[in-house]
Amino acid sequence: MDNLKNYRDEIDEIDKQITELFERRMDISKEISRCKKEQEIGILNAKREEEVIQKNLSYLKNKDYRFVLEGFFRNLMNLSKLIQNEENHR
Numbered sequence: 001m002d003n004l005k006n007y008r009d010e011i012d013e014i015d016k017q018i019t020e021l022f023e024r025r026m027d028i029s030k031e032i033s034r035c036k037k038e039q040e041i042g043i044l045n046a047k048r049e050e051e052v053i054q055k056n057l058s059y060l061k062n063k064d065y066r067f068v069l070e071g072f073f074r075n076l077m078n079l080s081k082l083i084q085n086e087e088n089h090r
């Protein structure tokens with residue numbers, strides 16, 4: 001049995017699901033940017049970002065991944081802010 005091929009197939013399937021969720025998250029982030037523009041609120045909400053990180057760290061089963069999960073969410077929210085900035089300058 002080709003383990004490498006099987007693992008990659010599994011990663012491909014997970015990545016597909018991540019991409020679907022990523023797209024949904026970014027769509028919602030755009031909607032949030034429209035609300036913020038209407039209400040004249042700035043894009044960055046550092047308090048909310050910390051809450052997002054802490055909440056998701058609490059869901060983590062394998063605590064060895066704490067550091068990388070935190071990095072993942074920081075990067076994800078940076079991309080989200082990028083999309084919000086683009087949306088507001090269209």
Ligand SMILES: O=C(O)C(=O)C[C@]1(C(=O)O)C=C[C@@H](O)C=C1
Nearest residue numbers: 032043044045046048049077080
């Ligand atoms: O919750 C918000 O206010 C958002 O704009 C969403 C979001 C996120 O991607 O989770 C993005 C930017 C903010 O700094 C905080 C969180």
